Amino acid sequence: MAFDFDTPLPLRGKHTSKYDNIARAYGFDDPDAIAMWVADMDFKAAPVILDALREEIEFGYCGYFGNTTPVDESLAAWLKDRHGYEIDPSWARYTHGVISGYGDIISAYSEPGDGVIVFSPVYHAFFRQIEAMGRVVVESPLVVENGRFEMDLEGLAGSLKGNERIVTLCSPHNPGGRIWSVEELRAVAAFCAAHDLVLISDEIHMDLTFPGAKFVPTLVAAPEYADRIAILIAASKAFNTAGAETGIAIYPTAEMRARLAPVILDRESSPNRYGMAIIKAAFSGGHAWMDAAQVYLAENFRIFKERMDAIPGVSVMDMDATYLTWVSFEELGMDDAELLKRSVRDAKVISNPGTQFGIGGSGHMRYNIALPRAKLIEALNRLEAAFGDIQ
Ligand SMILES: Cc1ncc(COP(=O)(O)O)c(C=O)c1O
Known part of the structure; x- marks a missing residue:
């Protein structure tokens, strides 16, 4: 069975922490902002899970x-x-x-x-x-x-x-x-x-x-x-x-x-x-869904790493698991506030500041790549524009 990870869901105004908490967390929001912070995927849950929940609800207890x-x-x-x-x-x-x-x-x-x-x-x-x-x-x-x-x-x-x-x-x-x-x-x-x-x-x-x-x-x-x-x-x-x-x-x-x-x-x-x-x-x-999600996320990571690594001064840590990438901007020599401003305000790509993660976080940001592919590519286009001016 093929699973659909590509169709974007309308996640705003649906009590999604990933989208509906942006303004509260960042003092900024924009209808076009792409959420790459909270560790949720933008995807629907597996059909087998939705069916089980439907069954519970229909039983009604x-x-x-x-x-x-x-x-x-x-x-x-x-x-x-x-x-x-x-x-x-x-x-x-x-x-x-x-x-x-x-x-x-x-x-x-x-x-x-x-x-x-x-x-x-x-x-x-x-x-x-x-x-x-x-x-x-x-x-x-x-x-x-x-x-x-x-x-x-x-x-x-x-x-x-x-x-x-x-x-x-x-x-x-x-x-x-x-x-x-x-x-x-x-x-x-x-x-x-x-x-x-x-x-x-x-x-x-x-x-x-x-x-x-x-x-x-x-x-x-x-x-x-x-x-x-x-x-x-x-x-x-x-x-x-x-x-x-x-x-x-x-x-x-x-x-x-x-x-x-x-x-x-x-x-x-x-x-x-x-x-x-x-x-x-x-x-x-959930085996088949999980297998498909792994393949989709691995390809998202490959694309993300290739494009981000091509921005001078930016490098993505190689990874074997998760959708939570760790990106170093240290070579750019910018302070953390400037990094966050460029990502969140300029690119409208909502990242986690590396400083949230303790020692070793400064100069970094975390990006959640569990997005429909087209949305990920749009985020990359914007990040290239926001960080690509420094040679
Ligand atoms: C390592 C790790 N532990 C725990 C959690 C959160 O788990 P929960 O929301 O079930 O408390 C996360 C969420 O991203 C996580 O990355």
Whole structure:
């Protein structure tokens, strides 16, 4: 079956964060602005998901959800088929979005004032959540080696203060779409064991790999450290259903599940009925759509990289996964305000300023390329005009 990623949807005035929050976030908007910031795709959800939601609505019962077993089983089957990742279905817990699950683990494994480590530049909501919970963000700067991010665990070991409790790994990494190797995953897990830290592996982007790239789940790479590894995943990023605010936490040991139980009871009560329908439909019938989306996004990335790299002073980090590109403008020598002005105001292409992502973000912007192809090309035309004057 062919899927349509090309027809643009009229996303303005439809309560879309990506379009309807531009004015609030940037103090600027324009009916022609192209949204390349919020990590949603401009595409409709997979037909199999829309059918499942229609079925729920037609049945008409909107009460509390009970019995997650069929959902757990479709999740376990998906992880095994797509990622060679075998879980017991009873390990899964459903959260109000992945970041809420992140908060659950922080709550269970640290106290206010404790340090939570992140590898920067990284997804900005980690900072918000850590700070909102009264913990301290500890940034371990990623190093760019051969055009790719690498973790500096030696540097991190040397800077530990002793109050750190948790390491946050974003795998694949947002921004920049790095898939960590088995060796890197094992090294970070061993690091956590050596320093008695819990490892939260946020694998929400696991399915958004480009054809030929292989994502390795942290629990597959480093199973012997399962007693200190918690996994966060979702159907939301890969299937474009983030509005259902449903995340999945995988707690692989009984000790961990017992430790999380009171936190979950306090925060989540029962899972979102529509989020459950989405997960079950996506993970039992979403294979063909996902395969097609991967091909489409990989081609979008190829076009985006080729055209952006051709602008003097601009370079796009190579990536294997996600639709969240990391673009360096450092050679242009402009300050961050000027970069943002050129992208947002001049080109009307709404990007995320790199400074949102912590250390290493200055001089960069993040662009979400999950757009219909024609819209992506229009954005590239405008970005070339906005940045092409500097030789
Ligand atoms: C790495 C990562 N984790 C979590 C989230 C957000 O998940 P949720 O909206 O389910 O809290 C995102 C969103 O882009 C993300 O990139």
